[in-house]
Amino acid sequence: MIIDILSWVFLTAGGVFIFIGGLGALRMPNLYTRMHAASLTDTIAAVLIIGGIMLQAGLTLATIKLAAILLFLLLTSPTASNALASAAILSGVQPEEGKVERRERQG
Amino acid sequence: MIILFGVFLLTLLVITALAIVRSESLFAAVILTGIFSLLMAANFFLLDAADVALTEAAIGAGVSTVLFLGALALTGERERGGSTNRLLALGIVTVTTLIVIYATFDKPRLGDPDAPVQQHVGSWYLEKTPELIDIPNAVTAVLGSFRGYDTLGEVFVVFTAGIGVLFLLSARTPGRPEDFVAADEPDQGLRHYLVPRVVGRMLIPFIFLFGLYVQFHGDYGPGGGFQAGAIIAASVILYALLEGEARALRALPMRVLKWLVAGGALLYGAVGVASMLLGSNFLDYSVLASDPIAGQHIGIILIELGVGITVTGVLLCVFHAFAARGKV
Numbered sequence: 001m002i003i004d005i006l007s008w009v010f011l012t013a014g015g016v017f018i019f020i021g022g023l024g025a026l027r028m029p030n031l032y033t034r035m036h037a038a039s040l041t042d043t044i045a046a047v048l049i050i051g052g053i054m055l056q057a058g059l060t061l062a063t064i065k066l067a068a069i070l071l072f073l074l075l076t077s078p079t080a081s082n083a084l085a086s087a088a089i090l091s092g093v094q095p096e097e098g099k100v101e102r103r104e105r106q107g
Numbered sequence: 108m109i110i111l112f113g114v115f116l117l118t119l120l121v122i123t124a125l126a127i128v129r130s131e132s133l134f135a136a137v138i139l140t141g142i143f144s145l146l147m148a149a150n151f152f153l154l155d156a157a158d159v160a161l162t163e164a165a166i167g168a169g170v171s172t173v174l175f176l177g178a179l180a181l182t183g184e185r186e187r188g189g190s191t192n193r194l195l196a197l198g199i200v201t202v203t204t205l206i207v208i209y210a211t212f213d214k215p216r217l218g219d220p221d222a223p224v225q226q227h228v229g230s231w232y233l234e235k236t237p238e239l240i241d242i243p244n245a246v247t248a249v250l251g252s253f254r255g256y257d258t259l260g261e262v263f264v265v266f267t268a269g270i271g272v273l274f275l276l277s278a279r280t281p282g283r284p285e286d287f288v289a290a291d292e293p294d295q296g297l298r299h300y301l302v303p304r305v306v307g308r309m310l311i312p313f314i315f316l317f318g319l320y321v322q323f324h325g326d327y328g329p330g331g332g333f334q335a336g337a338i339i340a341a342s343v344i345l346y347a348l349l350e351g352e353a354r355a356l357r358a359l360p361m362r363v364l365k366w367l368v369a370g371g372a373l374l375y376g377a378v379g380v381a382s383m384l385l386g387s388n389f390l391d392y393s394v395l396a397s398d399p400i401a402g403q404h405i406g407i408i409l410i411e412l413g414v415g416i417t418v419t420g421v422l423l424c425v426f427h428a429f430a431a432r433g434k435v
Contacts, residue, residue, distance in 0.1 A: 072310070072313075075306055075309065075310065076306065076310070079302055079303055079306040079307075082302045082303065083300065083302070083303050086300060
Protein backbone atom coordinates (compact mmCIF):
# COMPACT_ATOMS: atom_id res chain seq x y z
CA MET A 1 0.00 0.00 0.00
CA ILE A 2 2.69 2.45 1.04
CA ILE A 3 4.77 1.32 -1.92
CA ASP A 4 1.81 1.91 -4.23
CA ILE A 5 1.30 5.44 -2.93
CA LEU A 6 5.01 6.15 -3.14
CA SER A 7 5.22 4.90 -6.71
CA TRP A 8 2.23 6.99 -7.75
CA VAL A 9 3.81 10.03 -6.12
CA PHE A 10 6.98 9.32 -8.10
CA LEU A 11 5.09 8.84 -11.36
CA THR A 12 3.00 11.99 -10.91
CA ALA A 13 6.03 14.06 -9.98
CA GLY A 14 7.82 12.69 -13.04
CA GLY A 15 4.87 13.65 -15.22
CA VAL A 16 4.85 17.15 -13.75
CA PHE A 17 8.57 17.54 -14.45
CA ILE A 18 8.07 16.36 -18.04
CA PHE A 19 5.32 18.94 -18.44
CA ILE A 20 7.54 21.69 -17.03
CA GLY A 21 10.36 20.56 -19.29
CA GLY A 22 8.13 20.62 -22.35
CA LEU A 23 6.74 24.02 -21.40
CA GLY A 24 10.23 25.38 -20.91
CA ALA A 25 11.43 23.95 -24.22
CA LEU A 26 8.59 25.79 -25.93
CA ARG A 27 8.65 29.07 -24.03
CA MET A 28 12.27 29.78 -23.14
CA PRO A 29 13.89 32.59 -25.14
CA ASN A 30 16.98 30.92 -26.65
CA LEU A 31 18.61 27.59 -27.37
CA TYR A 32 20.62 27.21 -24.18
CA THR A 33 17.78 28.02 -21.81
CA ARG A 34 15.56 25.68 -23.83
CA MET A 35 18.10 22.92 -23.49
CA HIS A 36 18.25 23.63 -19.78
CA ALA A 37 14.50 23.17 -19.56
CA ALA A 38 14.46 20.09 -21.75
CA SER A 39 17.20 18.46 -19.71
CA LEU A 40 14.67 18.26 -16.89
CA THR A 41 12.82 15.54 -18.78
CA ASP A 42 16.07 13.66 -19.34
CA THR A 43 17.24 13.67 -15.77
CA ILE A 44 14.86 14.09 -12.87
CA ALA A 45 11.72 13.06 -14.75
CA ALA A 46 13.38 9.90 -16.07
CA VAL A 47 14.67 9.02 -12.60
CA LEU A 48 11.25 9.61 -11.02
CA ILE A 49 9.26 7.71 -13.63
CA ILE A 50 11.58 4.73 -13.86
CA GLY A 51 11.83 4.76 -10.06
CA GLY A 52 8.03 4.69 -9.86
CA ILE A 53 7.81 1.78 -12.28
CA MET A 54 10.54 -0.04 -10.36
CA LEU A 55 8.49 0.27 -7.18
CA GLN A 56 5.53 -1.19 -9.05
CA ALA A 57 7.62 -4.05 -10.43
CA GLY A 58 9.06 -5.07 -7.07
CA LEU A 59 12.18 -7.19 -6.79
CA THR A 60 12.05 -8.95 -10.16
CA LEU A 61 14.15 -9.20 -13.28
CA ALA A 62 12.17 -6.27 -14.68
CA THR A 63 13.57 -4.03 -11.93
CA ILE A 64 17.12 -4.92 -12.89
CA LYS A 65 16.35 -4.17 -16.54
CA LEU A 66 14.78 -0.85 -15.53
CA ALA A 67 17.86 -0.02 -13.48
CA ALA A 68 20.02 -0.74 -16.51
CA ILE A 69 17.80 1.51 -18.65
CA LEU A 70 18.06 4.25 -16.03
CA LEU A 71 21.84 3.91 -15.95
CA PHE A 72 22.03 4.19 -19.73
CA LEU A 73 19.70 7.19 -19.77
CA LEU A 74 21.75 8.92 -17.10
CA LEU A 75 24.89 8.29 -19.14
CA THR A 76 23.59 9.16 -22.59
CA SER A 77 21.26 12.12 -22.16
CA PRO A 78 23.81 14.46 -20.54
CA THR A 79 26.21 13.41 -23.29
CA ALA A 80 23.64 14.27 -25.92
CA SER A 81 23.02 17.65 -24.26
CA ASN A 82 26.75 18.28 -24.15
CA ALA A 83 27.14 17.37 -27.82
CA LEU A 84 24.17 19.56 -28.75
CA ALA A 85 25.52 22.54 -26.83
CA SER A 86 29.00 22.23 -28.27
CA ALA A 87 27.56 21.84 -31.76
CA ALA A 88 25.53 25.00 -31.19
CA ILE A 89 28.62 26.92 -30.02
CA LEU A 90 30.58 25.67 -33.03
CA SER A 91 27.91 26.75 -35.47
CA GLY A 92 27.96 30.23 -33.96
CA VAL A 93 24.96 30.36 -31.63
CA GLN A 94 26.25 32.40 -28.72
CA PRO A 95 24.55 32.46 -25.32
CA GLU A 96 22.55 35.66 -25.41
CA GLU A 97 23.80 37.24 -22.23
CA GLY A 98 23.72 40.71 -23.65
CA LYS A 99 20.04 40.52 -24.45
CA VAL A 100 19.14 39.49 -20.92
CA GLU A 101 21.16 42.33 -19.38
CA ARG A 102 19.59 44.89 -21.64
CA ARG A 103 16.12 43.74 -20.72
CA GLU A 104 16.93 43.96 -17.00
CA ARG A 105 18.20 47.50 -17.37
CA GLN A 106 15.04 48.55 -19.09
CA GLY A 107 12.87 46.95 -16.42
CA MET B 108 -7.18 2.60 -22.77
CA ILE B 109 -5.02 1.00 -25.46
CA ILE B 110 -7.20 2.63 -28.13
CA LEU B 111 -6.48 5.98 -26.48
CA PHE B 112 -2.74 5.40 -26.62
CA GLY B 113 -3.03 4.20 -30.20
CA VAL B 114 -4.96 7.27 -31.31
CA PHE B 115 -2.49 9.52 -29.49
CA LEU B 116 0.51 7.88 -31.15
CA LEU B 117 -1.10 7.85 -34.58
CA THR B 118 -1.99 11.54 -34.26
CA LEU B 119 1.61 12.30 -33.40
CA LEU B 120 2.66 10.22 -36.41
CA VAL B 121 0.46 12.26 -38.73
CA ILE B 122 1.79 15.51 -37.26
CA THR B 123 5.38 14.30 -37.70
CA ALA B 124 4.70 13.22 -41.26
CA LEU B 125 3.22 16.63 -42.07
CA ALA B 126 6.22 18.32 -40.47
CA ILE B 127 8.56 16.18 -42.59
CA VAL B 128 6.75 17.22 -45.75
CA ARG B 129 6.58 20.87 -44.76
CA SER B 130 10.12 21.34 -43.49
CA GLU B 131 12.48 22.87 -46.01
CA SER B 132 15.60 22.06 -44.07
CA LEU B 133 16.51 18.52 -45.01
CA PHE B 134 18.48 18.13 -41.80
CA ALA B 135 15.33 18.77 -39.76
CA ALA B 136 13.44 16.37 -42.03
CA VAL B 137 15.97 13.62 -41.32
CA ILE B 138 15.69 14.12 -37.55
CA LEU B 139 11.90 14.12 -37.87
CA THR B 140 12.13 10.85 -39.80
CA GLY B 141 13.96 9.40 -36.83
CA ILE B 142 11.19 10.61 -34.52
CA PHE B 143 8.63 9.10 -36.92
CA SER B 144 10.35 5.73 -36.69
CA LEU B 145 10.50 5.90 -32.91
CA LEU B 146 6.77 6.69 -32.74
CA MET B 147 6.13 3.86 -35.16
CA ALA B 148 8.14 1.53 -32.93
CA ALA B 149 6.04 2.55 -29.93
CA ASN B 150 2.96 1.90 -32.03
CA PHE B 151 4.16 -1.59 -32.98
CA PHE B 152 4.88 -2.28 -29.35
CA LEU B 153 1.36 -1.23 -28.46
CA LEU B 154 0.10 -3.78 -30.99
CA ASP B 155 2.19 -6.48 -29.22
CA ALA B 156 4.61 -6.74 -32.13
CA ALA B 157 7.73 -6.45 -29.98
CA ASP B 158 10.01 -7.98 -32.62
CA VAL B 159 8.93 -5.50 -35.28
CA ALA B 160 9.17 -2.65 -32.77
CA LEU B 161 12.75 -3.60 -31.97
CA THR B 162 13.64 -3.68 -35.67
CA GLU B 163 11.96 -0.36 -36.34
CA ALA B 164 13.70 1.32 -33.41
CA ALA B 165 17.12 -0.06 -34.31
CA ILE B 166 16.99 0.39 -38.08
CA GLY B 167 14.47 3.19 -38.57
CA ALA B 168 15.45 5.49 -35.74
CA GLY B 169 19.07 4.47 -35.41
CA VAL B 170 20.93 3.30 -38.47
CA SER B 171 18.86 4.87 -41.23
CA THR B 172 19.09 8.32 -39.59
CA VAL B 173 22.87 8.02 -39.74
CA LEU B 174 22.69 6.87 -43.37
CA PHE B 175 20.41 9.78 -44.26
CA LEU B 176 22.83 12.18 -42.58
CA GLY B 177 25.66 10.59 -44.53
CA ALA B 178 23.71 11.17 -47.73
CA LEU B 179 23.02 14.77 -46.67
CA ALA B 180 26.72 15.37 -46.17
CA LEU B 181 27.14 14.57 -49.88
CA THR B 182 24.32 16.84 -51.03
CA GLY B 183 22.85 20.11 -49.84
CA GLU B 184 21.04 20.75 -46.59
CA ARG B 185 18.24 22.78 -48.13
CA GLU B 186 15.40 21.55 -50.22
CA ARG B 187 15.56 22.73 -53.79
CA GLY B 188 12.43 24.54 -54.86
CA GLY B 189 11.02 22.32 -57.56
CA SER B 190 8.73 23.30 -60.41
CA THR B 191 6.16 20.73 -59.34
CA ASN B 192 2.60 20.87 -60.46
CA ARG B 193 0.80 21.49 -57.17
CA LEU B 194 -2.70 20.84 -58.48
CA LEU B 195 -1.70 17.47 -59.92
CA ALA B 196 0.01 16.47 -56.66
CA LEU B 197 -3.00 17.58 -54.64
CA GLY B 198 -5.32 15.62 -56.91
CA ILE B 199 -3.29 12.42 -56.65
CA VAL B 200 -3.04 12.70 -52.87
CA THR B 201 -6.78 13.32 -52.54
CA VAL B 202 -7.71 10.37 -54.72
CA THR B 203 -5.27 8.04 -52.91
CA THR B 204 -6.56 9.18 -49.53
CA LEU B 205 -10.16 8.54 -50.58
CA ILE B 206 -9.27 5.07 -51.86
CA VAL B 207 -7.43 4.21 -48.64
CA ILE B 208 -10.30 5.49 -46.49
CA TYR B 209 -12.74 3.49 -48.63
CA ALA B 210 -10.56 0.41 -48.17
CA THR B 211 -10.67 0.77 -44.37
CA PHE B 212 -14.44 0.16 -44.41
CA ASP B 213 -13.77 -3.49 -45.20
CA LYS B 214 -11.05 -3.79 -42.62
CA PRO B 215 -11.82 -6.05 -39.62
CA ARG B 216 -11.69 -4.44 -36.21
CA LEU B 217 -8.41 -4.47 -34.26
CA GLY B 218 -7.92 -7.93 -32.76
CA ASP B 219 -11.13 -9.34 -34.28
CA PRO B 220 -10.95 -13.15 -33.89
CA ASP B 221 -12.97 -13.62 -37.09
CA ALA B 222 -10.54 -11.60 -39.18
CA PRO B 223 -9.16 -13.51 -42.19
CA VAL B 224 -5.66 -13.20 -40.81
CA GLN B 225 -6.64 -15.20 -37.70
CA GLN B 226 -8.57 -17.79 -39.72
CA HIS B 227 -5.66 -18.67 -41.95
CA VAL B 228 -2.49 -20.56 -40.96
CA GLY B 229 -1.70 -18.16 -38.09
CA SER B 230 -3.58 -20.08 -35.43
CA TRP B 231 -2.06 -23.33 -36.67
CA TYR B 232 1.43 -21.85 -36.20
CA LEU B 233 0.56 -20.76 -32.68
CA GLU B 234 -0.86 -24.19 -31.84
CA LYS B 235 1.98 -26.19 -33.31
CA THR B 236 4.93 -24.08 -32.14
CA PRO B 237 5.14 -25.67 -28.65
CA GLU B 238 4.77 -29.14 -30.12
CA LEU B 239 7.03 -28.99 -33.17
CA ILE B 240 9.63 -26.40 -32.28
CA ASP B 241 9.21 -25.78 -28.55
CA ILE B 242 10.50 -22.25 -28.20
CA PRO B 243 8.62 -19.54 -26.30
CA ASN B 244 8.80 -16.86 -29.01
CA ALA B 245 6.33 -17.94 -31.71
CA VAL B 246 7.52 -15.09 -33.96
CA THR B 247 10.96 -16.62 -34.20
CA ALA B 248 9.43 -20.04 -34.85
CA VAL B 249 7.34 -18.68 -37.71
CA LEU B 250 10.13 -16.54 -39.11
CA GLY B 251 12.90 -19.09 -38.79
CA SER B 252 11.25 -22.41 -39.38
CA PHE B 253 7.67 -22.37 -40.66
CA ARG B 254 8.34 -19.53 -43.08
CA GLY B 255 12.05 -20.21 -43.52
CA TYR B 256 11.80 -19.74 -47.29
CA ASP B 257 10.38 -16.24 -46.89
CA THR B 258 13.15 -15.28 -44.50
CA LEU B 259 15.74 -16.68 -46.87
CA GLY B 260 14.19 -14.45 -49.52
CA GLU B 261 14.39 -11.47 -47.18
CA VAL B 262 18.06 -12.13 -46.52
CA PHE B 263 18.67 -12.25 -50.25
CA VAL B 264 16.80 -8.98 -50.65
CA VAL B 265 19.05 -7.38 -48.01
CA PHE B 266 22.07 -8.94 -49.71
CA THR B 267 21.01 -7.66 -53.14
CA ALA B 268 20.28 -4.20 -51.76
CA GLY B 269 23.74 -4.10 -50.21
CA ILE B 270 25.37 -5.10 -53.48
CA GLY B 271 23.31 -2.50 -55.32
CA VAL B 272 24.38 0.29 -52.98
CA LEU B 273 27.98 -0.80 -53.24
CA PHE B 274 27.80 -0.74 -57.02
CA LEU B 275 26.26 2.72 -57.01
CA LEU B 276 28.38 4.36 -54.36
CA SER B 277 31.71 2.68 -54.05
CA ALA B 278 33.18 3.75 -57.36
CA ARG B 279 36.66 4.75 -56.27
CA THR B 280 39.26 6.91 -57.86
CA PRO B 281 41.71 4.66 -59.71
CA GLY B 282 44.96 3.95 -57.96
CA ARG B 283 43.49 4.34 -54.53
CA PRO B 284 44.06 1.23 -52.43
CA GLU B 285 40.93 -0.45 -51.21
CA ASP B 286 41.65 -0.29 -47.52
CA PHE B 287 42.98 3.21 -47.53
CA VAL B 288 43.70 3.93 -43.90
CA ALA B 289 44.77 7.27 -42.58
CA ALA B 290 43.94 6.76 -38.94
CA ASP B 291 46.49 9.29 -37.78
CA GLU B 292 44.81 12.24 -39.43
CA PRO B 293 44.13 14.62 -36.58
CA ASP B 294 40.60 15.70 -37.46
CA GLN B 295 39.05 12.27 -37.76
CA GLY B 296 35.63 11.80 -36.23
CA LEU B 297 34.84 13.46 -32.94
CA ARG B 298 38.18 12.89 -31.27
CA HIS B 299 38.38 16.46 -30.07
CA TYR B 300 35.17 16.20 -28.12
CA LEU B 301 36.07 14.46 -24.95
CA VAL B 302 32.66 13.85 -23.40
CA PRO B 303 30.93 12.03 -26.29
CA ARG B 304 34.09 10.07 -26.90
CA VAL B 305 34.52 8.86 -23.34
CA VAL B 306 30.84 7.99 -22.91
CA GLY B 307 30.73 6.39 -26.34
CA ARG B 308 33.74 4.25 -25.53
CA MET B 309 32.04 3.18 -22.33
CA LEU B 310 28.79 2.31 -24.12
CA ILE B 311 30.02 0.60 -27.27
CA PRO B 312 30.90 -2.74 -25.61
CA PHE B 313 27.50 -2.83 -23.93
CA ILE B 314 25.67 -2.05 -27.17
CA PHE B 315 27.63 -4.83 -28.83
CA LEU B 316 26.84 -7.20 -25.97
CA PHE B 317 23.16 -6.27 -26.19
CA GLY B 318 23.27 -7.02 -29.89
CA LEU B 319 24.64 -10.49 -29.18
CA TYR B 320 21.99 -10.98 -26.49
CA VAL B 321 19.24 -10.04 -28.94
CA GLN B 322 20.82 -12.37 -31.50
CA PHE B 323 20.98 -15.46 -29.33
CA HIS B 324 17.96 -14.74 -27.16
CA GLY B 325 15.65 -14.55 -30.18
CA ASP B 326 14.20 -17.96 -29.37
CA TYR B 327 13.01 -16.84 -25.96
CA GLY B 328 12.15 -13.17 -26.30
CA PRO B 329 11.78 -10.46 -28.90
CA GLY B 330 14.78 -10.38 -31.15
CA GLY B 331 16.67 -12.30 -33.75
CA GLY B 332 19.07 -11.77 -36.58
CA PHE B 333 17.59 -8.66 -38.17
CA GLN B 334 17.44 -6.69 -34.92
CA ALA B 335 20.80 -7.94 -33.69
CA GLY B 336 22.45 -7.11 -37.00
CA ALA B 337 21.13 -3.56 -36.82
CA ILE B 338 22.25 -3.12 -33.19
CA ILE B 339 25.75 -4.48 -33.80
CA ALA B 340 26.07 -2.35 -36.93
CA ALA B 341 24.93 0.65 -34.86
CA SER B 342 27.68 0.04 -32.32
CA VAL B 343 30.33 -0.09 -35.03
CA ILE B 344 28.86 3.02 -36.69
CA LEU B 345 29.01 4.80 -33.31
CA TYR B 346 32.67 3.82 -33.10
CA ALA B 347 33.22 5.16 -36.60
CA LEU B 348 31.50 8.45 -35.75
CA LEU B 349 33.54 8.91 -32.59
CA GLU B 350 36.95 7.71 -33.67
CA GLY B 351 36.84 8.37 -37.38
CA GLU B 352 35.79 6.11 -40.19
CA ALA B 353 39.36 5.05 -40.95
CA ARG B 354 39.79 3.49 -37.53
CA ALA B 355 36.53 1.59 -37.87
CA LEU B 356 37.73 0.36 -41.24
CA ARG B 357 40.98 -0.75 -39.67
CA ALA B 358 39.07 -2.74 -37.06
CA LEU B 359 36.67 -4.22 -39.62
CA PRO B 360 38.15 -3.82 -43.10
CA MET B 361 35.96 -3.69 -46.17
CA ARG B 362 37.32 -7.10 -47.17
CA VAL B 363 35.90 -8.65 -43.99
CA LEU B 364 32.60 -6.81 -44.41
CA LYS B 365 32.14 -8.19 -47.90
CA TRP B 366 32.76 -11.68 -46.55
CA LEU B 367 30.17 -11.02 -43.86
CA VAL B 368 27.62 -9.89 -46.43
CA ALA B 369 28.04 -13.01 -48.52
CA GLY B 370 28.83 -15.37 -45.65
CA GLY B 371 25.59 -14.82 -43.76
CA ALA B 372 23.43 -15.56 -46.78
CA LEU B 373 25.66 -18.53 -47.60
CA LEU B 374 25.33 -19.87 -44.06
CA TYR B 375 21.54 -19.66 -44.34
CA GLY B 376 21.55 -21.46 -47.67
CA ALA B 377 24.06 -24.01 -46.42
CA VAL B 378 21.75 -24.97 -43.55
CA GLY B 379 19.07 -25.65 -46.14
CA VAL B 380 21.42 -27.72 -48.28
CA ALA B 381 22.64 -29.61 -45.21
CA SER B 382 19.10 -30.58 -44.30
CA MET B 383 18.65 -31.74 -47.91
CA LEU B 384 21.81 -33.83 -47.73
CA LEU B 385 20.56 -35.40 -44.51
CA GLY B 386 17.55 -36.65 -46.39
CA SER B 387 14.78 -34.10 -45.87
CA ASN B 388 13.38 -31.00 -47.56
CA PHE B 389 15.27 -27.77 -48.06
CA LEU B 390 15.32 -25.84 -44.75
CA ASP B 391 13.62 -28.63 -42.80
CA TYR B 392 15.81 -28.49 -39.70
CA SER B 393 14.31 -31.53 -37.98
CA VAL B 394 16.99 -33.81 -39.39
CA LEU B 395 19.91 -31.70 -38.15
CA ALA B 396 19.97 -33.59 -34.84
CA SER B 397 18.75 -36.98 -33.72
CA ASP B 398 15.83 -35.32 -31.94
CA PRO B 399 13.61 -33.30 -34.34
CA ILE B 400 12.98 -30.52 -31.81
CA ALA B 401 16.68 -30.16 -31.03
CA GLY B 402 17.28 -30.10 -34.77
CA GLN B 403 14.81 -27.24 -35.12
CA HIS B 404 16.63 -25.33 -32.36
CA ILE B 405 20.00 -25.81 -34.04
CA GLY B 406 18.58 -24.81 -37.42
CA ILE B 407 16.91 -21.67 -36.11
CA ILE B 408 20.02 -20.53 -34.24
CA LEU B 409 22.16 -21.08 -37.33
CA ILE B 410 19.88 -19.30 -39.76
CA GLU B 411 19.37 -16.40 -37.31
CA LEU B 412 23.15 -16.17 -37.13
CA GLY B 413 23.27 -16.03 -40.92
CA VAL B 414 20.64 -13.28 -40.97
CA GLY B 415 22.51 -11.29 -38.31
CA ILE B 416 25.85 -11.58 -40.11
CA THR B 417 24.41 -10.46 -43.44
CA VAL B 418 22.45 -7.55 -41.95
CA THR B 419 25.52 -6.33 -40.02
CA GLY B 420 27.69 -6.60 -43.11
CA VAL B 421 25.24 -4.86 -45.43
CA LEU B 422 24.52 -1.97 -43.06
CA LEU B 423 28.21 -1.36 -42.41
CA CYS B 424 29.04 -1.62 -46.12
CA VAL B 425 26.38 0.95 -46.94
CA PHE B 426 27.62 3.24 -44.17
CA HIS B 427 31.21 3.00 -45.34
CA ALA B 428 30.16 3.49 -48.94
CA PHE B 429 28.52 6.79 -47.97
CA ALA B 430 31.41 7.86 -45.77
CA ALA B 431 34.07 7.00 -48.33
CA ARG B 432 32.14 8.91 -50.97
CA GLY B 433 32.45 12.09 -48.94
CA LYS B 434 36.23 11.98 -48.93
CA VAL B 435 36.79 11.55 -52.64
